[in-house]
Every structure is written in C-alpha cells, then in structure tokens.
Amino acid sequence: MKLLLILLFTSYVRAEDPVFHSNIGKFYGKLLEFEDGSKVDAFYGVPFAKAPIGELRFEKPEDAEYVEERDAKALAPICPQPDYGWGMDKNEDCLYVNIFRPHAKPKQNYPILFFIHGGAFQGGSSFEVTTNHTAEHFSAMHQVTTVFPQYRLGIFGFGSTNSADFPGNYGLWDLQKALQFVHKNGDELYGNVNQITVGGYSAGAAATGALTYSEHTRDMFKQSIQFSGSIFAEWALSERSVVYTQKVIDLLQCNVKNVKQCLKSKSTEDLKTASIRAHDATGDINSFDYTPRLDGDFFTTDVPDLVAKAPPKPSLMSLTEHEGLFFTLYFPRHIEIFHHSLNDTEREDYDREDFLQFASEVIVPRKLFNDKHDEIVDKIAKFYLSDEEKAKDNPHYYIDARGKLLGDVMFNIPQLMELEKRRENGWQLYHLLSTHNDYFEAKAPHVEILTSTHTFEFYYLFGHGYLGHHEFTEEDYIYKKLLLDAVINFIKTGSPKSDENPNFVQIDAQNPLTYTELSTRATVKKPLFEEEMRFWKELLESYEFDVIRGIHKETKKIRNEL
Structure with a gap:
C-alpha cells in the first residue's frame, strides 16, 4: 500500500508538470504562472552533452546519453571559474541548457532566442539570464522560446598547446553542440529552427560573432544580436591561451610526452589552482588568459576573411x-x-x-x-x-x-x-x-x-x-x-x-x-x-x-x- 501511494503521488505531481519530450528522454519541468494568467513551461538543467570529465576533458563535446525520465526543476552547477561570490555550485559537469517555452502549443512554431552569457570566457553562467522576468517578458508576453546554454570556461574551455591534439576552443564547440540539441528538438520546444536568433552580451556577444562566422555553425541560425562585445577585440580572440596553458603545464609538471593525458589526470582543483598561480597580467590591457583562438578548425582562417565568406544575416x-x-x-x-x-x-x-x-x-x-x-x-x-x-x-x-x-x-x-x-x-x-x-x-x-x-x-x-x-x-x-x-x-x-x-x-x-x-x-x-x-x-x-x-x-x- 505504501509503495502504491508513493507511485500515485509521483504520478499526480508529474501529471501537473510540463513535459519536454526530447531526443534524450523526457524532462519534467515547472509551470510558471504570471499575474495576467499567462503561463510558461520552464526546464532547468537539461543536458545537451555528456559531462566533459575524465577522458572527455579537453575534447569536443559528445551527445548526452538517453535516460527515460528526468526532472528539470533545478539549475545545474555552473562551470569551474574564479570565485565571484555568487555561492553557486561549480562542477566540470556543467553542459546544460535552461529553457523557457510558451505554455500553449502553437499552430506555427515560435521563434527561438539562443542567448549566451558573458564573463570574459573566464566566468559567468546561464543562471544570470534564467529569470522569471525573462520567462514573462520573452516567452509569456511575446511567445518566444528561449534557450540559455552553459559552456566550458577558462582553461577547461579554452586551454590549448597550439597543436592538432590540443587546439582549444572547446567552449565554442559546446555552443555548437547546444545549437545541435535545439535543432534536434525544435518541435518539442515549440520552436521554429528556421527562425533562431543567437545573441549574447560581452563575451557572449563575441561568441555570437564566432558562431556567426564559423563554417561549423554559421548555417544553424537566422540572425544575431550582440550587446557590447566583438570577436574583433584582443580580449576575445588571442593566442594568450597557449602562453598560459604552457605555464599551467609547467606548474603541474606535465611536460611529458602526452601533455593532454597528464592534464586529464589532474583534479579540477589542481587545474584551477595552477591557473590562478600562472595568472600575471600586470601591464596588459588583455588580462583574460583563456579565450577563443585561431585554431584552423573552428576558425579555418582569420575572422575578417570568414566574414566575407559567411552568408549575410540580419x-x-x-x-x-x-x-x-x-x-x-x-x-x-x-x-x-x-x-x-x-x-x-x-x-x-x-x-x-x-x-x-x-x-x-x-x-x-x-x-x-x-x-x-x-x-x-x-x-x-x-x-x-x-x-x-x-x-x-x-x-x-x-x-x-x-x-x-x-x-x-x-x-x-x-x-x-x-x-x-x-x-x-x-x-x-x-x-x-x-x-x-x-x-x-x-x-x-x-x-x-x-x-x-x-x-x-x-x-x-x-x-x-x-x-x-x-x-x-x-x-x-x-x-x-x-x-x-x-x-x-x-x-x-x-x-x-x-x-x-x-x-x-x-x-x-x-x-x-x-x-x-x-x-x-x-x-x-x-x-x-x-x-x-x-x-x-x-x-x-x-x-x-x-x-x-x-x-x-x-x-x-x-x-x-x-
């Protein structure tokens, strides 16, 4: 009887929750209701990739695994970064999106906003923009499906040795993977994948520019919004990450034949501590150690040349x-x-x-x-x-x-x-x-x-x-x-x-x-x-x-x- 009551209670609760039928399983979210009676389906902490830990650290992201049912009612941990005093849990297992979906299923799917947080590629998280205010003003009032991705930061997202084996830009590949997830699940997001706007502020705006020009992502969305940030800035695109990755390698005594394997064997805290010790920006206007770089892959050539090759977007x-x-x-x-x-x-x-x-x-x-x-x-x-x-x-x-x-x-x-x-x-x-x-x-x-x-x-x-x-x-x-x-x-x-x-x-x-x-x-x-x-x-x-x-x-x- 006790087990039956538990099952009935669980079933009742889930019957009231909005459901997102994704390609990797069902997600049970929260229903947000506003003063005017409008409603939004909220899904927090939806994985779009496997946790980039162990052998997946410093690698391009892989698709998340299928799980039959999961709750999506709480924000996921943020990616490892300096302590800004936000009190958020940090974990390398951080590749998640938060989603606001207009509650009413439409006859024609809604436009999608895919918005990238800032933080100089060293910090920040999607929780900054995942607010009830956003849900109300974008999704409830104006019927826009909103998706807020997280991406690897600092040395975890942009460390590099300027080699084919360790080229960097993993944070940008994370964003590509998140966009792929949106494309695979557009209908269940009630979203029109042919009407995706990618936007961001500060580093998120620079990342938006990167996605707009890269041959790997430029055809995945229709238009872009950039608040106060450009991939043309030194702080947003630089070989500095190679210099500071080498300093971390030296500090962790990873100057061995397989450098990346050595770094994979270190703890999250080891890498964070070494990154902090390596940091020295006295006199530099660009003091952000790990950022996108010209890797010959995500960026096949220099950015101004990619602009000329990319399809023009609003x-x-x-x-x-x-x-x-x-x-x-x-x-x-x-x-x-x-x-x-x-x-x-x-x-x-x-x-x-x-x-x-x-x-x-x-x-x-x-x-x-x-x-x-x-x-x-x-x-x-x-x-x-x-x-x-x-x-x-x-x-x-x-x-x-x-x-x-x-x-x-x-x-x-x-x-x-x-x-x-x-x-x-x-x-x-x-x-x-x-x-x-x-x-x-x-x-x-x-x-x-x-x-x-x-x-x-x-x-x-x-x-x-x-x-x-x-x-x-x-x-x-x-x-x-x-x-x-x-x-x-x-x-x-x-x-x-x-x-x-x-x-x-x-x-x-x-x-x-x-x-x-x-x-x-x-x-x-x-x-x-x-x-x-x-x-x-x-x-x-x-x-x-x-x-x-x-x-x-x-x-x-x-x-x-x-």
Missing part, C-alpha cells in the same frame, strides 16, 4: 554610452582576472600623469613600439585630452578620459570594425546606443561619473543587475519598453522597428555609422564614434602592432611574445 548590435566606465570604476578589485579598475585612493587624485602612465604602460607599452612609443602616447594624449581645459572645472576629467580610452580599445572600436566588415559584405545591420542613466544614479550616487556602461541593460532585459535591486522610475519603464520591444521585434522580424517605434534605420554605405540612441526616446542619429574610428584607423595603419586585435601585423606575435 544583425542587431548595441553599445552603451561609456563602455569603459565599468572596468574603470565598477569592476571588483578582488577579482584577479582584470587589474585596471581604480581603487578609492587612486580615484582621489587621478590626474594627467596617471592617465599618461596608463596609456604608456597598459594600452601601448614600449615593448610593442620601441622608438615609436613616445610618439604614439603623445597622439593618444592629444586625442583623448583634446578638451583638457575642462579639467579645471571637472575633478574627474582624467578618470573619464581613462574610461573612454579603455572602452574604445576593448569594445567600441572592435564592434564598429566588425560592423563595418559586415556592411562591406552586404549584411542587414542595425546599431543601438543606450544612454539611459537612472539605474546608476539610484544605485551608485557615490561614484564619480554616472553614465550608462557595460552590461547595465541587464536589469531591463532580464530583471536583475550587478548593483542589485532597483525601484523603477517612470523613465526606467519607458526605456525598458523601448529596449525590449526593439529586441523582440528583431527576433520576430529581423528588424527592431515597429509601427509604434519606427526610429530604427538600417546601416548602409551612405550612412555607415547610423545608430538609434535609446533612453526615454528612440532617436536616429549619426555618426557613432566617428572621430574615434578615424583616430584608431589612422593609428593602426601607421604602426606594425594592431592595438585593437592585439597582434603584430607581420610576425603575428601577441603582446606577451614581444
């Missing part, structure tokens, strides 16, 4: 008003992967000499330019301090200039160069610039400069932000609606414009830097960062080292090798 790209401010004032100093945020003492008296030192030692170190070094630093100073008389009335003038320089090198110029290369090859392009400031004025009134910066759109898209809870103002609601409507319209139609909000203009040869500024209104403007683009193009043409991509044009050596 693309929505977005920046914030002051990208570099996040890495100047907000990025936590205790997190060792980035060393260039200013502490309270450094902010107090930050002056011209501090700015010049930053430019000279971090952006354009002498070892890269030798006898041309002083000349380049002088050009940077003249451009970024061109209105220096304002420093008399603005005590934060030089901090602001530092942030602008940082933002241009890491985000603005790489993204605009990527956009330009797409435009030259006939892509359908739209560009946004978010300038709304209420979030920072409310959450960080003590900060010297209150301007929209890297990832602040998170609160409006996904319902939470890195500065915590925020009570919306009337202006916040207006901006949120403009932003969400633009993104949803793009997912559904390939254009952000609508009858209600027509102020989005496609970029063309006559208007290459046209953009829509988003705040409490959507306003078409041009040109976006025109002077900055001109300055950096002239600088890159005049010298042998490409500061934006972080590579010597002739020798192809990276910063660390010069």
Whole structure:
C-alpha cells in the first residue's frame, strides 16, 4: 500500500508538470504562472552533452546519453571559474541548457532566442539570464522560446598547446553542440529552427560573432544580436591561451610526452589552482588568459576573411554610452582576472600623469613600439585630452578620459570594425546606443561619473543587475519598453522597428555609422564614434602592432611574445 501511494503521488505531481519530450528522454519541468494568467513551461538543467570529465576533458563535446525520465526543476552547477561570490555550485559537469517555452502549443512554431552569457570566457553562467522576468517578458508576453546554454570556461574551455591534439576552443564547440540539441528538438520546444536568433552580451556577444562566422555553425541560425562585445577585440580572440596553458603545464609538471593525458589526470582543483598561480597580467590591457583562438578548425582562417565568406544575416548590435566606465570604476578589485579598475585612493587624485602612465604602460607599452612609443602616447594624449581645459572645472576629467580610452580599445572600436566588415559584405545591420542613466544614479550616487556602461541593460532585459535591486522610475519603464520591444521585434522580424517605434534605420554605405540612441526616446542619429574610428584607423595603419586585435601585423606575435 505504501509503495502504491508513493507511485500515485509521483504520478499526480508529474501529471501537473510540463513535459519536454526530447531526443534524450523526457524532462519534467515547472509551470510558471504570471499575474495576467499567462503561463510558461520552464526546464532547468537539461543536458545537451555528456559531462566533459575524465577522458572527455579537453575534447569536443559528445551527445548526452538517453535516460527515460528526468526532472528539470533545478539549475545545474555552473562551470569551474574564479570565485565571484555568487555561492553557486561549480562542477566540470556543467553542459546544460535552461529553457523557457510558451505554455500553449502553437499552430506555427515560435521563434527561438539562443542567448549566451558573458564573463570574459573566464566566468559567468546561464543562471544570470534564467529569470522569471525573462520567462514573462520573452516567452509569456511575446511567445518566444528561449534557450540559455552553459559552456566550458577558462582553461577547461579554452586551454590549448597550439597543436592538432590540443587546439582549444572547446567552449565554442559546446555552443555548437547546444545549437545541435535545439535543432534536434525544435518541435518539442515549440520552436521554429528556421527562425533562431543567437545573441549574447560581452563575451557572449563575441561568441555570437564566432558562431556567426564559423563554417561549423554559421548555417544553424537566422540572425544575431550582440550587446557590447566583438570577436574583433584582443580580449576575445588571442593566442594568450597557449602562453598560459604552457605555464599551467609547467606548474603541474606535465611536460611529458602526452601533455593532454597528464592534464586529464589532474583534479579540477589542481587545474584551477595552477591557473590562478600562472595568472600575471600586470601591464596588459588583455588580462583574460583563456579565450577563443585561431585554431584552423573552428576558425579555418582569420575572422575578417570568414566574414566575407559567411552568408549575410540580419544583425542587431548595441553599445552603451561609456563602455569603459565599468572596468574603470565598477569592476571588483578582488577579482584577479582584470587589474585596471581604480581603487578609492587612486580615484582621489587621478590626474594627467596617471592617465599618461596608463596609456604608456597598459594600452601601448614600449615593448610593442620601441622608438615609436613616445610618439604614439603623445597622439593618444592629444586625442583623448583634446578638451583638457575642462579639467579645471571637472575633478574627474582624467578618470573619464581613462574610461573612454579603455572602452574604445576593448569594445567600441572592435564592434564598429566588425560592423563595418559586415556592411562591406552586404549584411542587414542595425546599431543601438543606450544612454539611459537612472539605474546608476539610484544605485551608485557615490561614484564619480554616472553614465550608462557595460552590461547595465541587464536589469531591463532580464530583471536583475550587478548593483542589485532597483525601484523603477517612470523613465526606467519607458526605456525598458523601448529596449525590449526593439529586441523582440528583431527576433520576430529581423528588424527592431515597429509601427509604434519606427526610429530604427538600417546601416548602409551612405550612412555607415547610423545608430538609434535609446533612453526615454528612440532617436536616429549619426555618426557613432566617428572621430574615434578615424583616430584608431589612422593609428593602426601607421604602426606594425594592431592595438585593437592585439597582434603584430607581420610576425603575428601577441603582446606577451614581444
């Protein structure tokens, strides 16, 4: 009798749960209900690949195994990464997707959003975007199936010895495998696999670019969205992973005939500890040790060449008003992967000499330019301090200039160069610039400069932000609606414009830097960062080292090798 009651209870509970009939078995999720009565089927921690452990570590992912029935009601562990204080379980067994599916089965399948988290390829997880806010605003209100994948990070995802046996880019292959899973299960996701939008923010945006160009993934989706990130940036595509993998090999005494087998024999903690010990980014603008690289496989040639070969896709790209401010004032100093945020003492008296030192030692170190070094630093100073008389009335003038320089090198110029290369090859392009400031004025009134910066759109898209809870103002609601409507319209139609909000203009040869500024209104403007683009193009043409991509044009050596 006791066993019968247990079976009846289990059957009753599962009868109330949404079911996802996948190619690897049934998943029982959670039914989310919202105030307006709308419903969403939520499936958390659905595996799309075997656990990349043991002999599968440092290998391309393999399909997940079939299991008749599984619960999908709890978030899976996140991939191993530095401790950011999130309190999440970390495990190499982390290749899972979270799914929000509109509850009502449609006559015609819904568009799919496949959205990739950021974190500099060193950290982050899908839980950041797997929120009830996302479920409500994308899946319940607008009938979009949303899929949020996790992918291997750090040395586990991007370690490499620059050999055919150990080429790296495993995190990108994870994303390919997750896309394959979506294709195999489109109907059960109520999703149209011919209407997939791949999107991401920061490193997720750079990964989106990688998927958009790679011959292995470029035909697996229709269009793309990139928030503040580009595969054209040094921090997103570099041979640095080879340098730092070798340091880990040395620390773990794996300089043996079969290096990879030796690394496979080490514990997760051994690899994490060695990666931390190997990390030394003093003086480098690119301090992210393990990122995508040109491997001859996922990337069969250099990225600009792949853009020309890839089928053009509708693309929505977005920046914030002051990208570099996040890495100047907000990025936590205790997190060792980035060393260039200013502490309270450094902010107090930050002056011209501090700015010049930053430019000279971090952006354009002498070892890269030798006898041309002083000349380049002088050009940077003249451009970024061109209105220096304002420093008399603005005590934060030089901090602001530092942030602008940082933002241009890491985000603005790489993204605009990527956009330009797409435009030259006939892509359908739209560009946004978010300038709304209420979030920072409310959450960080003590900060010297209150301007929209890297990832602040998170609160409006996904319902939470890195500065915590925020009570919306009337202006916040207006901006949120403009932003969400633009993104949803793009997912559904390939254009952000609508009858209600027509102020989005496609970029063309006559208007290459046209953009829509988003705040409490959507306003078409041009040109976006025109002077900055001109300055950096002239600088890159005049010298042998490409500061934006972080590579010597002739020798192809990276910063660390010069």
